[in-house]
Amino acid sequence: MNTIKINNTKVYYFLSLALHVTGLLALVMNLDFSSETPTVGDPSVRLVNSYIYASDSMQTSAQTAAREVQSRTEAKSLPAKKMDAGITIQKAARRVIKSEKKAPAANDAVNQAAQHSVSAKSSNGAPTEELLAFLHAAIQKQQRYPESAMQMERQGRATVKFMLFTDGSINNVRISKSSGTESLDNAALAAVRDAAPFQGVDKYMTDAGEFSIDVVFELS
Amino acid sequence: MKLNPRIIVFAFFYLSQAVFAQGHSTVIPEVRQSNQPVVNRRYAQVQTTHIKREEIKTSPATNLSELLSQEQSIVRVTNNSMDSSQTALSIRGFGDNAAANSLILVDGFPLTNVSLLTPNFNSIALADIERIDIVQGSQGSLWGDQAVGGVVNIITRHPEKFVADAQLGLGSFQQNYFNALLGSKFSSGFFFKAFGFTNNTDNYRKHNHQRNESIYGQSGIDYARGTLSIGFQSSETTVMFPGGLSQQQFDSDASQAVNFKNFSHIKTQILQLLDKHELNPDLILETRISHQQVDGDGVIGSAFNRNEWENSFNPKLTGLIRDKKFTLGYLVQNSQYNFINSSIHERAHAVQNDVYAQTIIPLTNLVDLTLGARLAWQYNTAEEIIGQPVDSMNRVFVTEQGVSYHPSPEWQFFIRRDGNFRFPKANEETWSPPGTAVLQTQTGVSYEAGITRNTDKQKSQLNLYQLELNHEIAFDPTQTPEQPFGQYRNFETTRRRGITLTEYYRLTPEFALDAQINYVDPRFASGPFSGKRIPAVPSYTANAGVNYDFIENWRVKYSALYTGARFASLDDANIGKRLGGYWISTIALQYIRKSFDVSFEIDNMFNQKYSTYTLFTAPSNSYLYYPGAGRSYLLTIKTSID
Numbered sequence: 001m002n003t004i005k006i007n008n009t010k011v012y013y014f015l016s017l018a019l020h021v022t023g024l025l026a027l028v029m030n031l032d033f034s035s036e037t038p039t040v041g042d043p044s045v046r047l048v049n050s051y052i053y054a055s056d057s058m059q060t061s062a063q064t065a066a067r068e069v070q071s072r073t074e075a076k077s078l079p080a081k082k083m084d085a086g087i088t089i090q091k092a093a094r095r096v097i098k099s100e101k102k103a104p105a106a107n108d109a110v111n112q113a114a115q116h117s118v119s120a121k122s123s124n125g126a127p128t129e130e131l132l133a134f135l136h137a138a139i140q141k142q143q144r145y146p147e148s149a150m151q152m153e154r155q156g157r158a159t160v161k162f163m164l165f166t167d168g169s170i171n172n173v174r175i176s177k178s179s180g181t182e183s184l185d186n187a188a189l190a191a192v193r194d195a196a197p198f199q200g201v202d203k204y205m206t207d208a209g210e211f212s213i214d215v216v217f218e219l220s
Numbered sequence: 221m222k223l224n225p226r227i228i229v230f231a232f233f234y235l236s237q238a239v240f241a242q243g244h245s246t247v248i249p250e251v252r253q254s255n256q257p258v259v260n261r262r263y264a265q266v267q268t269t270h271i272k273r274e275e276i277k278t279s280p281a282t283n284l285s286e287l288l289s290q291e292q293s294i295v296r297v298t299n300n301s302m303d304s305s306q307t308a309l310s311i312r313g314f315g316d317n318a319a320a321n322s323l324i325l326v327d328g329f330p331l332t333n334v335s336l337l338t339p340n341f342n343s344i345a346l347a348d349i350e351r352i353d354i355v356q357g358s359q360g361s362l363w364g365d366q367a368v369g370g371v372v373n374i375i376t377r378h379p380e381k382f383v384a385d386a387q388l389g390l391g392s393f394q395q396n397y398f399n400a401l402l403g404s405k406f407s408s409g410f411f412f413k414a415f416g417f418t419n420n421t422d423n424y425r426k427h428n429h430q431r432n433e434s435i436y437g438q439s440g441i442d443y444a445r446g447t448l449s450i451g452f453q454s455s456e457t458t459v460m461f462p463g464g465l466s467q468q469q470f471d472s473d474a475s476q477a478v479n480f481k482n483f484s485h486i487k488t489q490i491l492q493l494l495d496k497h498e499l500n501p502d503l504i505l506e507t508r509i510s511h512q513q514v515d516g517d518g519v520i521g522s523a524f525n526r527n528e529w530e531n532s533f534n535p536k537l538t539g540l541i542r543d544k545k546f547t548l549g550y551l552v553q554n555s556q557y558n559f560i561n562s563s564i565h566e567r568a569h570a571v572q573n574d575v576y577a578q579t580i581i582p583l584t585n586l587v588d589l590t591l592g593a594r595l596a597w598q599y600n601t602a603e604e605i606i607g608q609p610v611d612s613m614n615r616v617f618v619t620e621q622g623v624s625y626h627p628s629p630e631w632q633f634f635i636r637r638d639g640n641f642r643f644p645k646a647n648e649e650t651w652s653p654p655g656t657a658v659l660q661t662q663t664g665v666s667y668e669a670g671i672t673r674n675t676d677k678q679k680s681q682l683n684l685y686q687l688e689l690n691h692e693i694a695f696d697p698t699q700t701p702e703q704p705f706g707q708y709r710n711f712e713t714t715r716r717r718g719i720t721l722t723e724y725y726r727l728t729p730e731f732a733l734d735a736q737i738n739y740v741d742p743r744f745a746s747g748p749f750s751g752k753r754i755p756a757v758p759s760y761t762a763n764a765g766v767n768y769d770f771i772e773n774w775r776v777k778y779s780a781l782y783t784g785a786r787f788a789s790l791d792d793a794n795i796g797k798r799l800g801g802y803w804i805s806t807i808a809l810q811y812i813r814k815s816f817d818v819s820f821e822i823d824n825m826f827n828q829k830y831s832t833y834t835l836f837t838a839p840s841n842s843y844l845y846y847p848g849a850g851r852s853y854l855l856t857i858k859t860s861i862d
Binding site for chain 1: 244245246247248249250251252253254255256258259375378409442444445446447496498499500501502503504506538539540545
């Protein structure tokens, strides 16, 4: 018997997304449709839209939006509304996919926000957000533009994945999406490796987890 | 048992989340690194002005010389032939010999001709230019021959995705212009780029019709550790020459022609192979192999034929060793030149070799030291000529030293000394005066200091310099039966002292001002004309410009260029009159959208009468004028996808 081994995380992502969308549609059909329809004046909708379409400070807006959405959800104690955060974020992700051609950066930002929010829920919000900020700053500090890439006028985006343990150590550091330039990929890996060990992460996490970061090199 | 459909949906939904959550990583916000800090620090070694893609893209200009004239005055665009393909760039106070004392680079490699012909940089379509770096001052050790007054580096576009660009221009004097560029890059790394343009114009004067055509194709592959590409360009120019005007003719009708048979037809073809290979993350080897062929014919006094070719091989190693940036390179050029007319048959051959190195050493976090050196030698032979035979060997060694200090991203200071040189070209040697065995190699030293301040809203540059040259090679266009196109000679010592000030200020997001003032005092420092001003060099040049986006998508752009008083060409003794300065104003109204723009431009809007090139004849105390264009209109429509 032939077995098909799927190890591409993109496939997982899209399958997951498709299922989520299906689930969401089913949910919308079963619940009061009007309560989930974006309406003018609803602050969460405005925020979601703002981080879909605003290209400036996209990331910050997205994170703020995710926080806003979540706090709004948490403020409501009705059991049926407890899923609002997840649902709204999924909606945001879906909308972003629809508008991907218009604003790819927004797509990244909202995916990040969505991912962020899921993680935030799992560790009571604030600590995960601080963890991400901590990791971001540590890696940013180590990022170097390779001389050869500058000379060759190469730029690009490399996605690095790694496992992070509570003692701050990492392993399985790898390129999940290449920039197309070897030196940039190596520099992206080096930025993550050189940032480790991430001392003090045990304040923010209780279990090991896999993280992903886009390392961008741009010519100006 | 009957299951509630809602429960099934919820179970399905959360199960899917649980299953596929395994495939997800927590996403950390992306990190970004720009090359800007490093580039800024590198550029701090010299005074550099950049013209970026956005400015080029929105400029109403149809070629590079127009763009440079409108955007700045550090580089004075000169022309003494009424042929726009023979436009020369003058940096730091050069006159008739400007073309040979500034170096044009395309993607970091020299664009030179074997002979007296000025390299036709206008054959590079603006649509294909990513950025222009204007480096003021000598760069002899890094760039070699001809990098005396400065260097203009034209960085062409490298397609990272699908790009398409087209421009149509219609203007006064029956001008019609069209260019198109198409390029793409595929996921495999393969890329290609192709462009072509055609330009037809009668020009301002009678019998000055000009036709330019150029096609260019490049394809290659970006692989993980480098880029390999091959490119071919063919450009062709035909121009009719209306001749120089006497004072009376110039005053009565500057557009008239006095010659109706002279013309020139030049075809240039360039084939080049370019390889950039990363040896390690800090080291790349860049190699260019090129072949250039120039064929021409026409009538200048009598019918002529010319052909010349040049092969060059230029490997260059650049990188970092313990934080010290270095460049190590070798250049060999082998060239041949043939010229035939009714009275002359010349054939010249030259081989030139260069070895060079430069390093930038960070002394502290704020201070860099630059050291460089170049050894170059050239062997010339000329045979089968009517005139004097040439068999010469020239050798030169130059060095550079510089210190830059950049206390903040906003402020930069530098001081530097640079040796420079220019070899006589093989055919220049054959055009030397009777009795002169060979022309000497021109050598020189420049000293300069500069301050730069860059903020989001304001950019300021102040630069002081002295450029002293020995045996400066100058063109004497006096025509004799033996030398019907003029001749070349060595000046003794010349000295240029100058100051340049550049200001750019963005007052509001919609309103920006820019201005440059350049002063130079160019004098003979020894010889029979010691103390006299070098002719054809204005003491002052300046420009000022305003960009105002007065309504969304609408921009008005005004620029004025001042060329100051100067003595006419060949007036080495300064016995003739000083020609008055003049302002040329250009205004353009533009409708700019992301994918297209429409511009309407008025050049020389006040219809200033001026001479771009004036020749003095001492015995008769007379002048020949080559007038610049009167008022003209140009409508351009551009569209682009990128």
